[in-house]
Amino acid sequence: MEMEFGELLRGEEAEGKEKHVPHIEVGKGRGREDVDVVRIVVGKEVPHPNTVEHHIKWIELYGVKRDGQVVDIGRVELAPTYTNPNVRFQVPVKEFKAFCALAYCNLHGLWKNCIEI
Numbered sequence: 001m002e003m004e005f006g007e008l009l010r011g012e013e014a015e016g017k018e019k020h021v022p023h024i025e026v027g028k029g030r031g032r033e034d035v036d037v038v039r040i041v042v043g044k045e046v047p048h049p050n051t052v053e054h055h056i057k058w059i060e061l062y063g064v065k066r067d068g069q070v071v072d073i074g075r076v077e078l079a080p081t082y083t084n085p086n087v088r089f090q091v092p093v094k095e096f097k098a099f100c101a102l103a104y105c106n107l108h109g110l111w112k113n114c115i116e117i
Contacts, residue, residue, distance in 0.1 A: 009102075009112045019046040020111040022059060022101035026093055036093035038073075042085035042103045042111070056085035057104045063091065064098040071096075080106075093117065 012021055023044040029035030042048050042056045049055065061073040076087045085103065100114040 009110050010108075011112050019043040019048040020103065020105055020108055022103040022111060022113045024099050024101050024113055024115045026099070026115075026117055029088075029090060036091055038089045038091050038093070038099055040085075040087050040089075040101045040103070042105075048085055048105070050081055050084060052080045054107050055080035055105070057106050059085060059087050059104075060102045061087075061089050061091075062100045062102075063096040064100070065095055066097050073099075 010020070020042065023041045025039045025041070027037055027039065029037040038061060040059050040061060042059065056078055058075055058077050060075040063071045063073050065071060073091060074089050078085060096117065098114055098116045100112065103111045105111065
């Protein structure tokens with residue numbers, strides 16, 4: 001049996017919106033109306049552990065432009081015990097119709113979430 005990449009991705013249906021699903025927020029940068037920011041938090045409702053044994057290793061953000069083109073916006077590598085899975089990207093939000101995030105937990109695998117704006 002051949003496995004598809006999509007079968008590796010887990011979302012809300014796997015555990016609800018608790019500690020693994022990357023939560024995506026779109027807003028302004030620290031009170032500046034001219035700066036758009038996309039924030040991703042893993043563990044917004046239930047904090048994710050941040051230990052050497054159990055942690056979020058990285059977070060990636062993708063944008064879907066109005067014409068359907070997918071853009072790899074960035075990736076943040078996180079060190080266990082020293083960093084929390086809470087990252088921000090400065091992005092020209094008006095150019096996009098959706099954002100998708102991936103987060104990798106060293107114990108529980110790959111998690112996804114997308115929002116339309």
